[in-house]
Amino acid sequence: MMTKMGHRAFMQKVCQWGNTFFIGSIATFLATPQPGQAHGVVIQHQPVAAQTIVAQYEAGKPMANAQVTVYAPNGDSPWLQGTTDQDGRFLFTPDPAQPGDWQVRVRQAGHGGIITIPVQAGVKANHAIAASTPTSEDSVTQGPTDFPGTGYTGLQKGVMAASVVWGMVGTASFFARRKA
Amino acid sequence: MYRKLLMGAGAIALAVSLNSGCADNSPTTKTDSPIATGQSTEALPAEAVGTLEIRANGEDFVRQGFTSKDGWKIEFDHVYATLAAVTAAQADPPYEPEKGKELQAQTQVSLADPQTIDLKTAGAETVRVGEVKAPAGRYNALAWKMVKPTDGPAKGYPLLLQGKATKDSQTVKFAIKIDQELAFSCGEFVGDERKGNLKPGEKADLEATFHFDHLFGDAETAATDDLNQGALGFAPLAAIATDGQLDADLATLKQKLSPADYQKLIGILPSLGHVGEGHCKETAIQAGA
Structure with a gap:
């Protein structure tokens, strides 16, 4: 009897912790600024x-x-299209996941040319360079960015996932207590 | 019950891990052609070979006629060009003729014999020069010579322009016989579409393009445009016609045109050859041929 009561008390504690974490995880999720939220502004640089x-x-x-x-x-199909500015300049950012020879074609009034720009895997330059004179000095090597495009770090993601999982465990335990 | 809970938690954890792995950071690699320059296609398996067709294009200026920068309406009857040593190449690094570096072909194929073609061929936008079996790959360079044919309607002239020009009540029938041999080396085709990407078992084409607006100018382009500033126009040619006829080779033109106009004409010839809108390097005149 004491054992049974002890188990129930334990399960109640588990349920309380679980629900607390579950609610807490939701609160944390809601409190975290979301991209596109009406009043939230997230400014990052990369x-x-x-x-x-x-x-x-x-x-x-x-x-x-x-x-x-x-x-x-x-x-053979265009990856990007646009026009040069008044000075004949055009700025674009190659997809670093597609290393190799990128080509840029410029045409106007029956005249045109094409230039080849080698892009290496895992190498990023942090400033613009002239396409005709790419050099290694213009590049810096960087590691991959965690979860590119989401705005969350890996640690934040892990905490959020663990909270959700733990909250669900607690909720399930709560209903399991009634059946027991 | 606990087993179900563990399974549920595991599924969620798996979903989370899969979601975090959705971003594709895997790099692709560049594949270099293993085929050495000059290797015969006969030594290659059939599945590694395609058909590369070479075509020539005189553009609408030749097909439909146009008005020169000085108001002469020009209509062509024939524009004969004789192309020889037509060579398509997979160049690495990509060949940029304006930079003056040598074309480094990793793979190249050539048409066997000289061909005289008429860029005015009725009903055709471009004219077939020939085709050749070629190793698959991206052909990003094209070179050709313009030589004197030994027979046919343009015998002795690498380039022969025949037609008439009209302005107000004047009409001049012309046969402009260019007996200067030329040679063009060009990079990748520049146009509405990409050309030269030959896949195994398939067909691709490259195009030798001729810009005759460089010679006569174009009334639809501003007079101050570099094109018209550098063009000869037709007025100097009309001025040396006799009884509405102009039949002249370069020796005749040198004799009758002003020295400035003749030098302008000679200076324009290297700019006639293009690949679409892409410019080429002319080497025969530079070499004194």
Whole structure:
């Protein structure tokens, strides 16, 4: 009897802890700023390997408002399209998950050219470089970013997942106590 | 009960771990062609070979006619070009002729014989020059020579323009015979679509493009545009016609045109060859051929 009562008391404690963690995890989740929330603002920065293209005619005149098409390595379909600015410049960021020879085609009024930009795996440059003169000095090596695009670190993700799991365990234990 | 709980917790943990692994950080690798320059396609398995077709294009300027920068409406009857040593290459690094570096072909294929083609061929936007079996890969360079044919309607002239030009009440029938041999080396085709990506068992094409607006100018382009500033136009040619006829090779043109106009004409010839809108390097005139 004492053993049975002790088990019940233990289960009640487990349920209380579980529910506390479950509610706590929900509260933590709701309290964490969410991307796209009406009043929340999240501003982050991340270095990327931006490439600046400068397109000119041979006489030095900028190819202003020229059509630009970017091709990923071995791609026949455009990866990105746009136009140059008044100075013939165009900025884009290659997908670092697609290393290899990226190509940029610039066309205007029946004239055009294509340039090849080698992009190495795992190498990111933190400032723009001229496409015609890429050098290793313009690049810095960085490790992969945790959960890219979500705004949460791995630790935050782990705590949230553990809280949800523990909360569900507690809830299930609560209903299991009634049947016992 | 506990077993169910453990299974549920495990499933959730698995879902969380799968979700966190959704971002694809796996890199792709560049595959270099193992085929050495000059290797015969006969030594390759059939599944590694495709068909590469070479075509030539005189653009709408040749097919439909156009108005020169000085107001002459030009219509062509024939534009004969004789292409030889037509060579397509997989260049690595990609060949950029304007930078003056040598074309480094990892793989290349060539058409066997010179071909005289008429860029004015009725009903065709581009004209077939020839085709060749070639190792699969991206052909990002094209080179060709323009030589004097030994027979046919353009015998002796790598480039022959025949047609008429009209302005107001004047009409000039012309046969402009360019007996200067030329050679062009070009990088990747630049146009509405990409060309030259040959897949095993399939067909791809490359295009030698000729820009005759560089010679005559284009009334639809601003007079101040570099194209028109550098073009000869047709007026200097009309001025040396006799009884509405101009039949002239380069020796005749050198004799009748002003030195400035003749030098302008000679200076334009290296800019006629393109790959779509991509520029080429001319080497025959530079070499004194």
